[in-house]
Amino acid sequence: MTIQFNDETFRDDYSFYNSERAIKRFPFPFHEDNYMYSVNMEQHRGGPVDSVYEKRFDVDEHYVSEMRDRAEVLADDPLRCQSLPHMTLAGWDLLELIMVSKSEDYPDLFELHRDGDNWRWVNKPLGIDDSFVFLDETTLPYGPMEYITRQAQGDFCVLDQRDDNLWMDAGTVTTQADWSLDFDIGMNFFEWHAPVPLAHEKGIFVRALKFLLNIQQGAPARRLNWTMTVNPLLDTSPENYHKWGIQKTTVTPENIGSKQHLRVELQTFFRLPRSNALVFPIRCYLCSFQDLMTAPKWGRRLHRVIRDLPEELATYKGFIDNRPMILDYLSKFDDGLPTSDGIWPDLETEPALKT
């Protein structure tokens, strides 16, 4: 289907919205009524038609506005995009992966014409038509990673693999859940995850690393992660935390349904062919509580998950102070009925809320 791109903002007046279609395909992250860390990896080989899993790089109604937001973040703070000198080849790998995937998966929106190393890339939604020489940096307006990630939703971490570890050696990070690429660049897998509570003790990162080191070309993987954000703010960076942190105090029982957003990351992992690097796209989806509550199953489940979440996790995810208000709101959408397994809303089969 043809996508109607929203004209919206993720800052200031926050005109961001989800259409009914976007709500239905929202990647709700809880497959059961409780949550604890796990290495919840699966193959990234498509999924239900029109779900966020269907294509290699999901393009949705927020694409054009998200790319405008990214350009603004990079203009304000160029350090959000960095690539250590040895990562340029991986940047070309990433450019190829995204151009090939998007032109094959969305032929009405993107075209890639290749004649040897002479490539022409057409991005219709953003009005781009560039010809360049593959592997020749002088023929692009930015480095290859920056060029293509200015045209792809979600953050991109490009990880070098050496010494049985993964190293955060390049990335474009403007829609992050409160971590700094500029500070974490050059760190290994355990170091950049160091501030995460509980998961180290549970052996999560050791197992996750083992899995990721063995990802093969053509066999990408994926998982979901989540947090909460007040207002549909994409750039919840530590750099700007002194500016946006105060927004958490603007939530009231009256506005919580529209202000409080579940923030879900679709994380995917692709092996890159020339560099043997691993690219780790982190695609952020936002959905307001009131939109989520249109799926009775999600209302019931979100209440139970947030109610039973360990305090450390609610603190780490930054909503411990607002949790009582969040639970007051969500409890109205939990009638105690059982829920079906899995993340999908099951709108046809799940019962309506009992009042």
Place this chain on the structure above:
Amino acid sequence: MSKFTFPTSIRSRPVYGTLEERDGSAHLLIADAHGAEAILDVATPLMMEKAHIIYIPKGEAFEDKLRALNPASFYAGPTYAAAEARIHKAFVDAKMGLQVYLTGTEGLIGQAQYAAMEAGIPHTAIQTEHRGSTARRMQCVHCKGITEDVETDPFVCSHCGLNLFVRDHYSRRRAAYQGVCIDAEDPGNVPQAKGIYE
């Protein structure tokens, strides 16, 4: 007492050892303040024949004792920044088999370790030992400015003036810990500063 046992912490936080003499084609020893004591402990006449000591006293009176070790080359300078060009040249000129010994404050060790890494010195040839002040070199995540020798949590960023809390999250490339605004969600509500390890 110049030795301090750091509490266990998160995975990005550096850990330090105890210097020991190793066979090497040359020895580069970089220290500040009480780091001099670790050098005095590890130094041997044989090692000093091929040793270059770079020392930043920071008001401590160890310079004469270090000089008396009679290293092949000795330098004492007022600050790390003043010594930086010399340190950089020592790493760039290094030959295979150089052994590196870094000791003193975390700020000194971190900066010299990064300089060594940039010059391609293998990490297996670098030893570190913490001595003296437990003050930290902090980077403000907001303005990116570095504040040296931070002893309290929270502290005021010496560049942008925000009230920052002291994280254990550490970047080897920045040679600094991360400082994050403590009163962003409740401006003006800044707890009383206390020692980082109190």
